[in-house]
Amino acid sequence: MTEPDLVSLRDVTVAYDRHPAIHHVSCGFARGSLTAIIGPNGAGKSTLVKTIAGLLKPAEGAMRLHGVSPKDIAYLPQLAGIDDSFPISVQDVVLLGLWRRTGAFGRITLDMRVEASKALSTVGLDGFEGRAFGSVSAGQRQRVLFARVLVADSPLILLDEPFSAVDSRTTADLIRLIDRWHREGRTVLAVLHDHDQVRRHFPQSLLMAREVVAGGPTEEVLTPANLLRARAMSEAWDGDAEVCRGAA
Numbered sequence: 093m094t095e096p097d098l099v100s101l102r103d104v105t106v107a108y109d110r111h112p113a114i115h116h117v118s119c120g121f122a123r124g125s126l127t128a129i130i131g132p133n134g135a136g137k138s139t140l141v142k143t144i145a146g147l148l149k150p151a152e153g154a155m156r157l158h159g160v161s162p163k164d165i166a167y168l169p170q171l172a173g174i175d176d177s178f179p180i181s182v183q184d185v186v187l188l189g190l191w192r193r194t195g196a197f198g199r200i201t202l203d204m205r206v207e208a209s210k211a212l213s214t215v216g217l218d219g220f221e222g223r224a225f226g227s228v229s230a231g232q233r234q235r236v237l238f239a240r241v242l243v244a245d246s247p248l249i250l251l252d253e254p255f256s257a258v259d260s261r262t263t264a265d266l267i268r269l270i271d272r273w274h275r276e277g278r279t280v281l282a283v284l285h286d287h288d289q290v291r292r293h294f295p296q297s298l299l300m301a302r303e304v305v306a307g308g309p310t311e312e313v314l315t316p317a318n319l320l321r322a323r324a325m326s327e328a329w330d331g332d333a334e335v336c337r338g339a340a
């Protein structure tokens with residue numbers, strides 16, 4: 093018998109204020125897979141990832157996790173969504189990745205601090221522990237957030253546009269980290285816009301345009317015909333439509 097997908101969505105519609113952002117999405121992500129989620133702006137990629145992270149609830153359909161609990165998910169939101177005026181040190185941001193082990197009010201041990209420093213070292217930020225998170229550059233911030241994912245040691249990792257505002261050297265370093273997570277058998281989903289990068293590093297892709305346009309091996313998904321279809325579907329989308337209930 094084949095193993096069920098680690099994450100599966102069946103006929104999922106997610107709405108903001110009753111206006112669907114993605115609709116009738118059915119797809120699965122196998123355990124240990126490395127998948128790029130691609131599609132035009134507004135295609136619903138972040139909405140999909142937030143739904144898998146448990147931050148949004150489907151208005152219709154079902155999202156299921158198999159053999160992984162919601163608290164085991166490491167989610168890296170779009171950098172733009174993080175409030176960098178909040179006074180928190182780089183080390184404390186990394187330690188937030190340990191909350192599964194510590195609980196909301198758990199004690200941070202010396203070992204945990206050492207682990208956080210090691211993770212910072214892995215992402216090239218030796219000695220950054222005491223810096224204010226808001227005071228480091230956008231690329232360095234992204235490295236800090238990857239360090240947070242590193243210490244979380246999660247079987248399912250969701251990355252929303254992890255390379256926006258990041259230079260090519262940092263991108264290359266972070267891609268090496270993603271490769272490492274993939275080799276370790278973790279399941280990784282990343283929202284990306286750079287198709288060359290996706291072709292080079294991501295074996296699987298899911299092309300979205302409010303619904304699934306295509307999913308599977310990247311070379312079969314990223315075809316000119318599919319990309320054209322995704323663009324046309326996005327442009328034809330009716331943003332004022334309401335959730336269609338009871339559709340057969």
Ligand SMILES: Nc1ncnc2c1ncn2[C@@H]1O[C@H](COP(=O)(O)OP(=O)(O)OP(=O)(O)O)[C@@H](O)[C@H]1O
Nearest residue numbers: 108112113131132133134135136137138139140331
């Ligand atoms: N909090 C929100 N409230 C209302 N509408 C929202 C909200 N977040 C997203 N949307 C709408 O849902 C649709 C899908 O947005 P989403 O951010 O998921 O797309 P995306 O593919 O990630 O886009 P991008 O590539 O531009 O980041 C868009 O029309 C967007 O305006």
